[in-house]
Amino acid sequence: MENRSHALIAGFFTIALVLLTSIFAIWLGRDKIQRIPYEIVTSSSVSGLNLQAAVRYKGIKVGNVTDINFNPKVPGQIMLRIDIIPTTPITTATFATLAYQGVTGIAFIQLDDDNQTGSILLAKNVNDDALPQIPLRPSLLQSLEQKSVAILNQTQELTQRINHLLDPQNPTSLLATIDHFSKAADQWGAVPEQIAPSLSKLPALMDQTQSTLKSVNNLSVDAGQFTQNLNQLSRQLQSSDGPIARFNNALDQISNSVTTETLPRIQTLTGEARSSLRLINRTTENLNERPQSILFGNLAPAPGPGEAGFVAPVSAPQ
Template sequence: MENKSHAFAAGLFALLLGLAAILAVYWLGGGREEAHDYIVVTKQNIGGLNPQAQVRYRGIRVGKVSDIRLDPDDYSNILITISVNDNVPLTTGTVAKLNYQGVTGLAHILLLETGKDSSPLEPNDDAPPRITMIPSLLDELGETGAATLKQARQLMISANALLNEENRAHLTATLANLDSASANLKPALENLNATLVQVRKVLDDRNVKHLSQAAGEVGPLLAESRVLIGKMQTATDKLDLAIGDASAGGTSALMPRLNELAQDFSLTSRQLSRVLRILEDTPQGLVFGAPSQAPGPGEAGFNPAGGQ
């Protein structure tokens, strides 16, 4: 009787353990959901991807990798068969991408929507639809890095060709010429600075005020001088007319003195006209004095070329 009770307890324990194992497998498997196969096509390296790897849709686990093989029609293609849950809304615009998990480096398939075509991707177990795989981040970095290194190499080759021995010698000579030119330019800048200081002293507020005042007084003076010259010209005309009239009494006796007076009058008029022209050309002469005249022949500092 005791042996039968031990056998019954052992059988019951084995039954319960089997049932627990079945429940654990069912729970770990996430339940049985209907799935369909799709084929991911790629020409890239898929190192780290193995069968039973996860398939994720926008980060959510939706299936697993069933098979990996070469395309018998084109050996440059790799065919990755994936099993995806039926409730995943795949479209003809869906693409696949090889992704890696954290520090473990385990690869999995990541399904993404490009938004180019939103029509549903109808499953077909006899001829599974194909999904294109786009380059992963590591592939893009590898291609970009290789292109960058190639460009850097070409740049270094061009730089070496540009900075050859002859060009370096020319560059050294150019830098030496620039250094010499800058050294010669320094005295000129100092002289220019001194000249500007002198000009600033000449054109201070007091001199500018005097010049403005003199220029304001020259205008009325010139107007009055023009009126005076007009009156003198009229008097000269009348005098010439009186001298030329033979019928006028006593005119012949005054002729010599009148001629002398007319000459002096004409000379004075020309001198006054000359003064007015000088004032019109250089009104600053009222403040700074008349400009110096260039020395003539026989005088000290005379230059036949026209300079001093």
């Protein structure tokens, strides 16, 4: 019984010692530095990157990768959360790339800023929706891979074109093309002989052109003088004592004379003509009533009251 009790006590002591050692190791290894969280969103591959992978700024370790997950809002995107010490100069010009360590090939996040200045990029709170984002650029291997694919595509296209150029039917076409160029060169050699007569006439044509230009210049000078004469004539016609002004004055005088002299005379003549017409009408009426007045003249008017020979009318008996 005593052996069993000693063994049980030794077991408890061993377990307690292991627990105390673990707690002491955790206490010694705990990180007391408060870190700032950032987020990296990318659609590129992050093969080789694991949790707690190092985050380096210009080669200096400044943090770790704390979370790797897919973006539930955008299919195909990967969200990386990193925690970085506060003294790291993270700005809006900072970008991240995926780098690999030496022979081991362990991936880590490399931060850099291309020596560009920018404002400080800080997280407002610990909420994942408010974390500042750092762009992830393609790494050197990814850029080489993309360029290698493009180079392979171009090489394949170049090979296809070379194969098409070396097709058995193409040499015949190429020889025919060379023959056409040879014939064209022969015809082009005959062109100077054909244009030689025209070239010999060029001096005379240049002299005629110069004379024509002189005539055009003279015509331009004459046109300018004609324009000046027209302007002078226009100014003379439009001057205050010019023909147009005198003609307007004459029209005004004629209008005034018609208004002040001719129209009153016409009105007077019209009144006299009306009086003459009245007299003629009266004479005509008298002749119609007493045609004998042409021979015997007009009768004397009957004497009125108070005149000699006046006879009062007799009233009729009642």
